Amino acid sequence: MGGAGGGGTRDIDGNKADKKGKVSGKITVWSWDVAAKAMKRLARTFEQRHPGTTVDVVDIGYDNAYDKLTVGLRAGSGLADVLTVEGDHMPRYTANFPSAFYDLTNLGGRYGGDFDRAAWSTVTGRKSAVLALPWDIGPCALYYRTDHFRAAGVDPKSLLTWDDYVTAGVRIKKATGHRLLIQDSTDAGILPMLLQQQGQSYFKGGRVAVDTPEAVRAMTLMKTLHDKGLVDYENGWDGFVTGTKEGKAATTPTAAWWTGTLTDEMPELKGRFGVTPLPGFTADGTRTSNIGGSTLCVPAQSKNPRLAWAFIEFLLTSKANQVSMLKHEGLFPAYLPALDDPYLSAKQEYFGGQAALDVFARLARNIPPVEYTKDDAKASDIMISTVNGVMLRGKDPRTALDAAARQIAAATGRERVK
Amino acid sequence: MTAVQHASVRAHPARRLGRVAVWLFLACGAVVSLVPFLWMAIAATHSTSDLFHSPPPFLPGGRLLDNLARLQDTIGFGRVLLNSLGIAVVHTALSSLISAMCGYGLAKYRFRGRGLLLGAVLATMMIPFQVLLVPLFQMMASVGWIDSYQAVILPFLANSFGILLMRQGFVDFPDEILESARIDGSGELRTFYQVVLPCVRPQLGALVIFTFMTQWNSFIWPLLMLNSEDKYTVPVALNTLTGLSRVDYSGLMLGSLLATLPLMALFLLFQRQFVAGLLGGAVKG
Numbered sequence A: 001m002g003g004a005g006g007g008g009t010r011d012i013d014g015n016k017a018d019k020k021g022k023v024s025g026k027i028t029v030w031s032w033d034v035a036a037k038a039m040k041r042l043a044r045t046f047e048q049r050h051p052g053t054t055v056d057v058v059d060i061g062y063d064n065a066y067d068k069l070t071v072g073l074r075a076g077s078g079l080a081d082v083l084t085v086e087g088d089h090m091p092r093y094t095a096n097f098p099s100a101f102y103d104l105t106n107l108g109g110r111y112g113g114d115f116d117r118a119a120w121s122t123v124t125g126r127k128s129a130v131l132a133l134p135w136d137i138g139p140c141a142l143y144y145r146t147d148h149f150r151a152a153g154v155d156p157k158s159l160l161t162w163d164d165y166v167t168a169g170v171r172i173k174k175a176t177g178h179r180l181l182i183q184d185s186t187d188a189g190i191l192p193m194l195l196q197q198q199g200q201s202y203f204k205g206g207r208v209a210v211d212t213p214e215a216v217r218a219m220t221l222m223k224t225l226h227d228k229g230l231v232d233y234e235n236g237w238d239g240f241v242t243g244t245k246e247g248k249a250a251t252t253p254t255a256a257w258w259t260g261t262l263t264d265e266m267p268e269l270k271g272r273f274g275v276t277p278l279p280g281f282t283a284d285g286t287r288t289s290n291i292g293g294s295t296l297c298v299p300a301q302s303k304n305p306r307l308a309w310a311f312i313e314f315l316l317t318s319k320a321n322q323v324s325m326l327k328h329e330g331l332f333p334a335y336l337p338a339l340d341d342p343y344l345s346a347k348q349e350y351f352g353g354q355a356a357l358d359v360f361a362r363l364a365r366n367i368p369p370v371e372y373t374k375d376d377a378k379a380s381d382i383m384i385s386t387v388n389g390v391m392l393r394g395k396d397p398r399t400a401l402d403a404a405a406r407q408i409a410a411a412t413g414r415e416r417v418k
Numbered sequence B: 001m002t003a004v005q006h007a008s009v010r011a012h013p014a015r016r017l018g019r020v021a022v023w024l025f026l027a028c029g030a031v032v033s034l035v036p037f038l039w040m041a042i043a044a045t046h047s048t049s050d051l052f053h054s055p056p057p058f059l060p061g062g063r064l065l066d067n068l069a070r071l072q073d074t075i076g077f078g079r080v081l082l083n084s085l086g087i088a089v090v091h092t093a094l095s096s097l098i099s100a101m102c103g104y105g106l107a108k109y110r111f112r113g114r115g116l117l118l119g120a121v122l123a124t125m126m127i128p129f130q131v132l133l134v135p136l137f138q139m140m141a142s143v144g145w146i147d148s149y150q151a152v153i154l155p156f157l158a159n160s161f162g163i164l165l166m167r168q169g170f171v172d173f174p175d176e177i178l179e180s181a182r183i184d185g186s187g188e189l190r191t192f193y194q195v196v197l198p199c200v201r202p203q204l205g206a207l208v209i210f211t212f213m214t215q216w217n218s219f220i221w222p223l224l225m226l227n228s229e230d231k232y233t234v235p236v237a238l239n240t241l242t243g244l245s246r247v248d249y250s251g252l253m254l255g256s257l258l259a260t261l262p263l264m265a266l267f268l269l270f271q272r273q274f275v276a277g278l279l280g281g282a283v284k285g
Helices: A033-049 A065-075 A087-096 A105-114 A117-123 A146-152 A162-176 A191-197 A213-227 A236-245 A258-265 A305-316 A319-329 A336-340 A356-364 A376-392 A397-412 B002-043 B064-075 B077-108 B114-124 B129-142 B149-156 B160-171 B175-183 B188-217 B220-225 B234-239 B249-280
Strands: A025-031 A053-059 A082-086 A133-145 A181-184 A231-234 A251-255 A273-276 A290-297
Touching: A025 A033, A025 A065, A025 A305, A033 A053, A033 A305, A033 A319, A053 A305, A065 A082, A065 A087, A065 B129, A065 B220, A082 A087, A082 A305, A087 A117, A087 A290, A087 A376, A105 A305, A117 A133, A117 A290, A133 A146, A133 A305, A133 A356, A146 A162, A146 A273, A162 A213, A181 A236, A181 A251, A191 A213, A191 A290, A213 A376, A213 A397, A231 A236, A236 A258, A251 A258, A251 A290, A273 A356, A290 A305, A305 A319, A319 A336, A336 A356, A376 A397, B002 B249, B064 B077, B064 B249, B077 B114, B077 B149, B077 B160, B077 B188, B077 B234, B077 B249, B114 B160, B129 B149, B129 B220, B149 B220, B160 B188, B175 B188, B188 B249, B220 B234, B234 B249
Parallel strands: A025 A053, A025 A082, A181 A231
Antiparallel strands: A082 A290, A133 A251, A133 A273, A133 A290
16 A cells, blocks of 8 residues: 555566566557657657557657646646657656656666767766666757858868858958858857857756856857857748858858758758858867757656657667667667667768768767756756847946856856855 | 817828738738748648758648548547547537536625635645646556546536636626526526626627647647547647657648637637627617
């Protein structure tokens, strides 16, 4: 009788040795977009390997997926057996619903070393409990227009630092008239990417960290880019895509999944793009960062957690499956052994014969882990207006970040790092 | 007399000018409301990649059939459309009947606590939908209705707005007619269906259009309730076309375009009813 209602997370199976590998029954999996597509495809393989099982993958759409998850978690029922949650959303759920997910430490803990450490840090909760397995990540690099660079006589390999990047930008603009990058004015632009490149997010050790020297450096760089007229402002994701398609900017510093957008929406630009590591803040500094990435977890209300875990394990800890999801759906694996596959070093026609995936594969191992909190959304709203204040209304980066830190501290009740 | 005539003659050109201004104003309004629709139709005939050109295409392209095939392939559009249609029709029929009956009861029957009941119906309008989500969800889960059509249809059948609308329609209905119907030996139900209901056709028509449209466009509740793609309604299915870094805009536009057709058909159908109700006159001696 005892134990019911006691907080904390539960393990999936106490006595797993005796019935190891034997799973049966049916599970439902919720996901969206290409991730759902990938799972629908591989669920058939899983069912063949485990006769007597059914894996039903449902595309619940991305836009309101979290509403559906939140209501199900709050109601304590009605959720699927496996949920897709983006890595940066996990802390919000584990903080607000501390016992809502199965503890996968005993089953999945041993895979810790096989996953990208930045991604792994998103799935481990308090006391290093493993609450999900990482799926994909978004290692960052610099996409550049080979034709613009050639016309300006700039060698993309020479862009070792962000200072080099600015200098090259001025030259490219002079020679070709194209600006250097597009900024979506509805979000914080490259700021989160620049912060993670330096090993931090908006918070550090639970305290507000938007006015650290690293943050000031990032914001100053963004202001310089603006002041030299190198930034083309567009509204929203669609504006960003349209601007790139129209060739308004010579580079896009972003994550590996951008390749999918390029090949889908701009097939006519085949052969015009190349990929090189991000410029660093110092010549020997980190040359990458991360944008996006998701995880799979098992809610505590699942009736068949063993099958749920078996499917997650099958999908995410198999080199062949991870490579196949990269190949077919463009999901960049957080599972490091998959990065050695020959597919990643193959030349890509779209990039004029460059092995672009190889650039990302090399960078993926060096992504600095950062901290996500349940207050990220609040901080993000404040930082968007701070970025616009500095770039468009000419505010001083240091003063603006100081004000932002004060606002975030007040809004979240957290202390400041400084 | 002459002064009035004089004035009306003099006012004539000014009035014509005024009318032209009104027309111009209305024309602008028409353009503003039609352009998004036109863009939806044009976008439905292009590939998504073409839509990202600037300036975007102004003429229809040749990809309509491709888009239609893809829509059917990715979200099973035919099936989804039928789901939406079935849910909306059943919901509208039941909900309108319930609203009419409740409205009639509240307007025409005198009983203890009527004012209180009316107040309670009014009060439910002030409860935000978000507050209801979780309890309603738990109710549906506890009766095992998650992922079923009835979970989408039933919880919102008693619609306070509809009840109040119908009540207002019935309040002015002369009691004398009800009394004469009773004297003629008509039962309460028969009086309701054959005498009263036909007289409130305008309100009923408006309510049907309103209820159908609300259910047809309803998104959050069906999204929460339905967990199988073959049970999805149109808005829930179209939502899956929006991904993290990819949006199938041409599919989305085509789907939205096709989804407006049943609404328009309904509106045209009931608009006539609307007018007929108005012209028929409610009370004849």
